[in-house]
Amino acid sequence: MLRPEQKQDLPVLRQVQGEIPISHRYTLGVAGERFFKAMRDQRQLLASPCPKCRDLLLPPKAYCPRCFVATAEAWSPLTGPGFVRGFTVVHRDLDELPLAAPEIVALIGWPEVRGGLVHRLQEVEPQQVALGMAVEPVWATQRTGCLADILHFRPAANH
Amino acid sequence: MGGERIAIVGAGCTGLRLRTPEASFRELVFQAAQKAYADAGVRPQEVSAFVSVAENYNEGAAIADEYVPDQLGAVLKPVHAVAGDGITGLASLVMQLETGQLDIGVIEGHSKASNVLHPAHILALALDPIYTRPLRFHPHYVAGMEMRAFLAATGNTQEQAALAAAQNRKNALANPLAAYGASLTVEQVLASPPEAEPLKLGDIAPPADGAVVLVLARESMLGTLKGKPVFINGIGWSQDTPNIEDRELHRAAYAEQAAQMAYRMAGISDAASQIDLAEVDDTFSYKELQHLEALGLAPPGQAGNLLEAGVFSPQGRLPVNVSGGHLGCGYAHEMSSLRSVLEVVLQLRGEAGARQLPGARVGLAQSWRGIPTASGAVVVLGRE
Ligand SMILES: [Zn+2]
Numbered sequence: 001m002l003r004p005e006q007k008q009d010l011p012v013l014r015q016v017q018g019e020i021p022i023s024h025r026y027t028l029g030v031a032g033e034r035f036f037k038a039m040r041d042q043r044q045l046l047a048s049p050c051p052k053c054r055d056l057l058l059p060p061k062a063y064c065p066r067c068f069v070a071t072a073e074a075w076s077p078l079t080g081p082g083f084v085r086g087f088t089v090v091h092r093d094l095d096e097l098p099l100a101a102p103e104i105v106a107l108i109g110w111p112e113v114r115g116g117l118v119h120r121l122q123e124v125e126p127q128q129v130a131l132g133m134a135v136e137p138v139w140a141t142q143r144t145g146c147l148a149d150i151l152h153f154r155p156a157a158n159h
Numbered sequence: 160m161g162g163e164r165i166a167i168v169g170a171g172c173t174g175l176r177l178r179t180p181e182a183s184f185r186e187l188v189f190q191a192a193q194k195a196y197a198d199a200g201v202r203p204q205e206v207s208a209f210v211s212v213a214e215n216y217n218e219g220a221a222i223a224d225e226y227v228p229d230q231l232g233a234v235l236k237p238v239h240a241v242a243g244d245g246i247t248g249l250a251s252l253v254m255q256l257e258t259g260q261l262d263i264g265v266i267e268g269h270s271k272a273s274n275v276l277h278p279a280h281i282l283a284l285a286l287d288p289i290y291t292r293p294l295r296f297h298p299h300y301v302a303g304m305e306m307r308a309f310l311a312a313t314g315n316t317q318e319q320a321a322l323a324a325a326q327n328r329k330n331a332l333a334n335p336l337a338a339y340g341a342s343l344t345v346e347q348v349l350a351s352p353p354e355a356e357p358l359k360l361g362d363i364a365p366p367a368d369g370a371v372v373l374v375l376a377r378e379s380m381l382g383t384l385k386g387k388p389v390f391i392n393g394i395g396w397s398q399d400t401p402n403i404e405d406r407e408l409h410r411a412a413y414a415e416q417a418a419q420m421a422y423r424m425a426g427i428s429d430a431a432s433q434i435d436l437a438e439v440d441d442t443f444s445y446k447e448l449q450h451l452e453a454l455g456l457a458p459p460g461q462a463g464n465l466l467e468a469g470v471f472s473p474q475g476r477l478p479v480n481v482s483g484g485h486l487g488c489g490y491a492h493e494m495s496s497l498r499s500v501l502e503v504v505l506q507l508r509g510e511a512g513a514r515q516l517p518g519a520r521v522g523l524a525q526s527w528r529g530i531p532t533a534s535g536a537v538v539v540l541g542r543e
Binding site for chain 1: 180181216219274276277279280283284288289290291293294295296297299300303304305306307308311352353354355356357358400402403404405408
């Protein structure tokens with residue numbers, strides 16, 4: 001038995017710390033491969049059509065999740081600007097630290113598609129963003145076939 | 160439900176706290192299990208089915224459910240791990256008992272949120288690794304976008320969402336199990352730092368540690384148990400697409416579906432008049448309003464107005480989150496919704512102490528699996 005004063009002298013042993021090093025590969029899949037190749041090589045956003053419900057799916061998928069059928073071979077490039085379906089202004093980073101400048105995150109839709117893309121919205125002040133606002137992608141000069149081939153979206157010219 | 164009815168006959172909870180540096184998660188579960196078994200009047204040897212809900216990354220371990228048996232008295236017993244929220248796990252246990260092959264079942268949920276040192280990084284791992292995670296945004300952006308879409312589509316206001324936060328924090332003051340009871344004004348919630356606009360820090364349920372254990376039994380077992388039974392009259396669950404782009408941002412379709420399934424089973428045709436109290440997921444303040452409308456407890460676009468009118472206050476016609484909800488009790492991972500179930504059980508038994516509602520006969524608890532998911536479950540509980 002320890003006397004109370006001896007107990008207090010003991011170092012605190014309440015926890016040990018551990019780390020989980022997780023690195024992983026994520027396969028793009030047949031649809032993702034074709035989508036990102038078109039971004040890289042043609043600066044084009046492609047959507048895959050469902051032969052049954054006729055919806056255009058973005059990001060494109062090899063199947064329509066609603067109809068449970070394979071999508072058609074002929075994919076359509078999106079023409080014209082997208083529009084802001086949803087947006088927010090985030091103030092902290094993944095380490096919970098305040099961002100130097102708050103960033104606008106938007107869900108961007110296109111009139112002809114089901115789905116859309118989540119991306120950053122720049123070249124605009126947060127107060128000026130509104131639901132329905134027309135936006136266009138700003139492409140990276142060096143593209144490798146990934147989401148970062150689009151640097152960000154910005155308000156569309158002539159809209 | 161067809162066949163024999165299933166009842167909750169025992170409940171135990173450690174209470175929620177900001178941090179629990181003195182006790183391991185297993186010791187927390189052991190405490191909750193001891194209380195639940197004593198409440199039900201069972202020994203773990205008599206239990207024939209165990210269910211556990213937990214997410215590996217929050218546990219900091221792979222195959223974390225393998226750590227379940229010891230602290231429940233479940234070594235060399237059938238244990239079923241459910242990767243889902245607490246009420247989804249409860250549904251699994253109900254189905255096991257409904258087979259008629261098992262008599263008494265136990266479900267455990269726990270949280271050691273204070274040991275999760277980088278919660279936003281872990282939450283970000285739930286975002287699509289190809290299409291959304293590479294942006295490296297704090298995952299609360301999903302809630303911010305949803306909140307804006309919900310307010311815009313329904314006419315509910317940011318002030319009304321803040322009122323939900325203030326009311327739940329206040330309700331928690333009467334709940335000794337709650338970690339975040341506080342007297343807050345709507346203005347104070349609105350003045351809290353912005354997180355993902357229009358979402359403020361005050362709109363977000365803060366994390367808490369704790370454990371909940373519930374004991375369930377088939378109706379034919381009730382004579383042999385001392386616990387006061389609360390019957391599971393209906394239960395339902397639903398899962399929307401994981402793709403944020405493919406959902407209707409403003410709508411909690413998963414809660415609509417789960418409620419329809421539970422109501423059908425419970426024979427509920429008009430939830431707003433047949434339910435006496437509800438514990439509704441309020442992980443974010445706007446979620447309470449969105450869920451109330453999805454559950455049919457408020458007409459579309461009216462949740463905020465009814466909240467302002469006092470309908471959902473402890474003295475109102477349909478008290479909501481009288482426990483304090485997650486905003487007032489603390490968000491405790493998968494355990495959160497088992498704590499919601501526990502509150503309904505205590506209220507229906509007349510054992511809710513200072514916050515006891517008079518004459519509650521039918522109660523509802525609802526879960527949401529949290530960001531970035533669109534899945535959840537609903538359970539309807541009754542005194543008979
Ligand atoms: Zn289709």
